[in-house]
Amino acid sequence: MSATASATDRIFNFSAGPAVLPESVLEQAQKDLWNICDSGIGIMEHSHRGKVFDRVIEEAEADCRKIADISNDYAVLFLQGGASTQFGQIPMNFLSPERVADYPNTGEWTTKAINDAKKFGKVNVPFDGTAENFVRVPTDADLEGQLSSDAAYLHYCSNNTIFGTRYLTPPQTKAPLICDTSSEMFSRPIDINRHALIYAGAQKNLGPSGVTLVIIRRDFAETANPNLMAMMDYRNHIKNGSRYNTPPAFGIYFMGLVFKWILNQGGLESIERRNAAKAQLIYDAIDESEGFYIGHSQPWCRSHMNVTFRLSNPDLESEFLKEAAAQRMDGLKGHRSTGGIRASIYNAFPHAGCEALANLMRDFMARKG
Amino acid sequence: MSATASATDRIFNFSAGPAVLPESVLEQAQKDLWNICDSGIGIMEHSHRGKVFDRVIEEAEADCRKIADISNDYAVLFLQGGASTQFGQIPMNFLSPERVADYPNTGEWTTKAINDAKKFGKVNVPFDGTAENFVRVPTDADLEGQLSSDAAYLHYCSNNTIFGTRYLTPPQTKAPLICDTSSEMFSRPIDINRHALIYAGAQKNLGPSGVTLVIIRRDFAETANPNLMAMMDYRNHIKNGSRYNTPPAFGIYFMGLVFKWILNQGGLESIERRNAAKAQLIYDAIDESEGFYIGHSQPWCRSHMNVTFRLSNPDLESEFLKEAAAQRMDGLKGHRSTGGIRASIYNAFPHAGCEALANLMRDFMARKG
Numbered sequence: 001m002s003a004t005a006s007a008t009d010r011i012f013n014f015s016a017g018p019a020v021l022p023e024s025v026l027e028q029a030q031k032d033l034w035n036i037c038d039s040g041i042g043i044m045e046h047s048h049r050g051k052v053f054d055r056v057i058e059e060a061e062a063d064c065r066k067i068a069d070i071s072n073d074y075a076v077l078f079l080q081g082g083a084s085t086q087f088g089q090i091p092m093n094f095l096s097p098e099r100v101a102d103y104p105n106t107g108e109w110t111t112k113a114i115n116d117a118k119k120f121g122k123v124n125v126p127f128d129g130t131a132e133n134f135v136r137v138p139t140d141a142d143l144e145g146q147l148s149s150d151a152a153y154l155h156y157c158s159n160n161t162i163f164g165t166r167y168l169t170p171p172q173t174k175a176p177l178i179c180d181t182s183s184e185m186f187s188r189p190i191d192i193n194r195h196a197l198i199y200a201g202a203q204k205n206l207g208p209s210g211v212t213l214v215i216i217r218r219d220f221a222e223t224a225n226p227n228l229m230a231m232m233d234y235r236n237h238i239k240n241g242s243r244y245n246t247p248p249a250f251g252i253y254f255m256g257l258v259f260k261w262i263l264n265q266g267g268l269e270s271i272e273r274r275n276a277a278k279a280q281l282i283y284d285a286i287d288e289s290e291g292f293y294i295g296h297s298q299p300w301c302r303s304h305m306n307v308t309f310r311l312s313n314p315d316l317e318s319e320f321l322k323e324a325a326a327q328r329m330d331g332l333k334g335h336r337s338t339g340g341i342r343a344s345i346y347n348a349f350p351h352a353g354c355e356a357l358a359n360l361m362r363d364f365m366a367r368k369g
Numbered sequence: 370m371s372a373t374a375s376a377t378d379r380i381f382n383f384s385a386g387p388a389v390l391p392e393s394v395l396e397q398a399q400k401d402l403w404n405i406c407d408s409g410i411g412i413m414e415h416s417h418r419g420k421v422f423d424r425v426i427e428e429a430e431a432d433c434r435k436i437a438d439i440s441n442d443y444a445v446l447f448l449q450g451g452a453s454t455q456f457g458q459i460p461m462n463f464l465s466p467e468r469v470a471d472y473p474n475t476g477e478w479t480t481k482a483i484n485d486a487k488k489f490g491k492v493n494v495p496f497d498g499t500a501e502n503f504v505r506v507p508t509d510a511d512l513e514g515q516l517s518s519d520a521a522y523l524h525y526c527s528n529n530t531i532f533g534t535r536y537l538t539p540p541q542t543k544a545p546l547i548c549d550t551s552s553e554m555f556s557r558p559i560d561i562n563r564h565a566l567i568y569a570g571a572q573k574n575l576g577p578s579g580v581t582l583v584i585i586r587r588d589f590a591e592t593a594n595p596n597l598m599a600m601m602d603y604r605n606h607i608k609n610g611s612r613y614n615t616p617p618a619f620g621i622y623f624m625g626l627v628f629k630w631i632l633n634q635g636g637l638e639s640i641e642r643r644n645a646a647k648a649q650l651i652y653d654a655i656d657e658s659e660g661f662y663i664g665h666s667q668p669w670c671r672s673h674m675n676v677t678f679r680l681s682n683p684d685l686e687s688e689f690l691k692e693a694a695a696q697r698m699d700g701l702k703g704h705r706s707t708g709g710i711r712a713s714i715y716n717a718f719p720h721a722g723c724e725a726l727a728n729l730m731r732d733f734m735a736r737k738g
Contacts, residue, residue: 013409033398034378081450116599209413209617209619246578249579250620
């Protein structure tokens with residue numbers, strides 16, 4: 001049973017996404033699934049135009065605005081289709097055959113975004129990490145002189161889940177800035193006002209898969225192409241407060257609970273400190289290993305959400321994963337593009353899990369090194 | 370608490386969607402939210418490429434095929450964006466400026482589908498129910514001679530939630546047949562083989578909002594337009610088994626449990642009998658009232674999912690709704706297009722709830738008639 005279950009029947013879940021969620025939120029959801037707010041109806045069974053859901057979505061938006069100090073110049077939208085839909089929806093709205101957009105390429109997801117953008121207009125790639133297997137993101141010096149003079153926008157991915165890299169600050173550009181921040185949204189402070197559009201699939205830091213948080217500057221949305229199919233037109237969702245059609249109600253509800261959890265944790269600065277400390281535990285184990293463990297990312301742009309490394313002796317990797325599993329650690333196998341190990345340690349991932357992994361790394365090396 | 374809660378803390382939920390879900394499925398979901406299959410990880414926290422979710426999605430597809438005897442000529446897809454996304458995605462894939470598609474107009478949803486289709490090609494409306502406020506669907510006689518000779522497809526909506534009408538059989542056409550069956554999917558037997566594409570938002574008969582069931586003939590999908598954005602291209606989802614990107618995992622899981630529930634109810638013929646009996650209870654109360662209650666739909670095409678009627682004295686409607694609420698019946702207010710009363714009684718809606726409504730109708734009339 002849910003409420004009587006102790007944390008001991010749950011394991012350390014390092015999954016890259018869908019990923020671990022706050023346990024207090026899971027417990028609340030268990031109750032509300034059956035009967036929310038004493039309405040006699042579960043959260044998934046309420047009309048999306050009824051009073052209970054009005055309150056759910058209004059609170060979710062208000063708490064989201066509070067977390068990142070989002071002004072009314074921006075609309076906060078809860079959409080469907082994941083970040084992958086944004087890959088196409090953004091150029092469908094803001095690109096055209098005679099215009100160009102800048103897309104620094106920092107991994108698999110930006111590669112996919114570029115492929116979709118090319119279907120709608122011209123794409124300039126001012127930095128391409130492909131040849132060095134995406135071990136870093138560009139610096140502003142890399143981008144200087146490479147950006148288009150009249151770009152419709154610049155699109156970047158602030159944290160690269162697969163490769164474990166992140167931008168320390170948004171790239172410098174005069175173009176409207178668009179950010180895919182799926183794998184690190186609300187894991188550290190974010191300067192909304194530098195962006196025209198920010199989006200994040202929920203399934204890493206914000207909730208279950210199936211809902212996408214989109215924060216878009218209202219005046220930028222007004223510059224979109226005309227005559228788009230209704231569901232791909234941001235203006236339509238802004239006008240209807242994310243309820244043009246039936247929204248992903250349970251996902252919005254759950255995200256709203258996660259927003260409250262973030263605020264209860266002390267907000268983004270507090271969250272960032274905790275995340276940095278968690279990541280440091282594992283990076284220290286890598287750096288102290290004198291090459292037994294090899295980090296994928298260049299140290300200066302290491303992600304605090306996805307710690308990627310391999311063993312200098314790749315034959316030992318499956319043994320390492322087996323020992324981790326025996327110690328109730330799951331989801332550590334790296335993405336097929338990089339191999340090795342990936343520890344995804346999003347907001348809801350516990351400090352104790354990072355300690356457990358760092359301990360295993362040291363212990364394993366002492367025996368096998 | 371979930372498992373100890375008796376049905377008595379839940380009320381009769383006549384919501385048009387999101388709508389009532391099977392209680393046994395809700396109870397299962399409460400448990401799996403915390404820890405599914407003794408994995409130590411909740412259903413929403415599992416990787417969509419891991420073993421647990423492999424089994425979830427494979428079983429969901431297999432059970433779906435079993436329910437409606439769906440052959441391998443068809444792909445079964447679990448997508449996002451609701452039926453409203455299909456309104457645009459279908460013509461984006463299968464229409465073009467030089468081609469025409471047939472769209473009989475039977476209500477608000479087909480009107481929206483028509484508006485999106487016009488952005489991609491020519492639309493022929495062989496029947497338009499607007500002038501008579503959508504009190505019926507077309508007969509084959511209505512459509513005869515009105516269909517395009519070389520239509521890319523014919524799109525229809527098999528059950529009209531707002532107006533409470535339904536097609537008894539699919540329209541006769543030589544064109545590929547596309548059906549929006551959102552509000553009655555798996556409420557009665559459906560002849561998949563007559564269709565090229567069938568779609569349904571889950572939030573009426575199949576699960577929570579945020580997942581769309583799409584059944585598409587593979588050879589029809591191959592005729593789609595080239596160079597579409599990845600997430601709008603059915604071929605892409607077919608090739609990747611609905612996992613091109615992170616799918617709406619919890620919705621698919623929940624839909625899978627509902628499929629098992631449908632099979633446990635004896636399948637579609639058994640479900641249809643129960644639904645017919647439930648609807649009859651309310652239609653009888655309308656028909657016996659000698660005009661005190663006035664049904665919206667013409668009797669021959671009455672929906673078994675959405676029973677729509679008004680009171681001959683509209684001043685009494687708010688009183689009727691108040692009495693219903695006092696008897697723990699919610700969600701009966703009609704859509705703003707029709708006014709009056711709408712009782713949505715999907716698969717999971719209990720027989721006892723239809724009895725309760727019919728009893729109230731007779732009692733109310735005895736006192737006010």
